[in-house]
Amino acid sequence: MxxxxxxxxxxxxxxxxxxxxxxxxxxxxxxxxxxxxxxxxxxxxxxxxxxxxxxxxxxxxxxxxxxxxxxxxxxxxxxxAPCTASELAELAELRLLIESHALAQSFAAGDMEWEGRVVAAHHKLARMEERLLAGDDSGTMQWKRYDFEFHQALVSACGSKALLDLHAGIYERYLRYQMVFFIFWGPTSIGEHRALLDCALRRDADEGRRLLHGHIQGCVDVALERRLLD
Structure with missing residues (x-):
């Protein structure tokens, strides 16, 4: 038995x-x-x-x-679930609200270990973005995983698991729009990621939040300019 x-x-x-x-x-x-x-x-x-x-x-x-x-x-x-312009705008706003707050907390509390995670995550993302810029889109899924890992690393020292879980959930729904419509705006995105890295190393939360706003809003703008959504 x-x-x-x-x-x-x-x-x-x-x-x-x-x-x-x-x-x-x-x-x-x-x-x-x-x-x-x-x-x-x-x-x-x-x-x-x-x-x-x-x-x-x-x-x-x-x-x-x-x-x-x-x-x-x-x-x-x-x-x-369908993809709509109104939902993308709403997700962008929610992501900005959550990520901006977590970013400021993380920049204030981050230590050397956190800096190492951010630098390593950016290195992988930058290499993948260079491949995309050269016309090699075979690593699209890997690109978005590295993109998430970089943004996750930036906020990882915020001190709140609940905040990180909330950020991950919103990010993934926002990510779907980028993957379905392959929204990559080349040198602009690469430059913004590099600037966010520099802000993290300087602990410049105000500039980091300003850059983040343009970075997230850029996805919405590209989708609307290309008439990808109703």
Whole structure:
């Protein structure tokens, strides 16, 4: 009986692990645009792709609704949340509000270890942006991961896990717009990241927040100028 109970427990853990893996895969597929905005999420079609059952898929998609990545359509099921100009503007405003506050806290409290994280994160991002500028877009997903790691490093000494978690959630929804529409504005973005690094090393929070405002707003402006959104 003990062995049977142990086996059952192992199967339950394995099932939970499989469900969590599917959740992360679907989430990333939405963020990185493999599942397109407005796409209907048919459970029967998703089941063989993600390797989980209908009930697990329904639970995963329900979890993604409050995250703003999936829309529930009542009896008709689920679809990927659409991308709109108004939501991008709202996410940009929220990201700026949260990241500006965390940035100031982090610049004030950051130590040498924090400086090392910021410099290392910027180095990886700068190298990837150079590749993009040269026309090599094969590392697009890696570019956005490095972009997040750099911004995360800048605020990582803010002293609040809740603030960092909130920032990560908003950033990921904002990131979806950049990935779906591949918003990269070349030398401007590269220069702004370098300037943010310099501000961090000087502990110049006022200039850092000013740069951050232009950096985030630039994504919105590029999307609107290119008429990428309604």
């Amino acid at each position: 003990a062995d049977a109970a142990a086996d059952g427990g192992g199967e339950e853990v394995a099932a939970l692990s499989t469900g969590e893996q599917a959740y992360e895969r679907i989430r990333q597929d939405i963020v990185f645009g493999r599942l397109q905005p407005g796409q209907r999420l048919t459970l029967d079609k998703l089941r063989p792709v993600y390797g989980v059952g209908i009930s697990t898929l329904r639970e995963i998609l329900s979890r993604l609704v409050p995250e703003g990545l999936v829309v529930a359509e009542g009896q008709r099921g689920f679809q990927v």
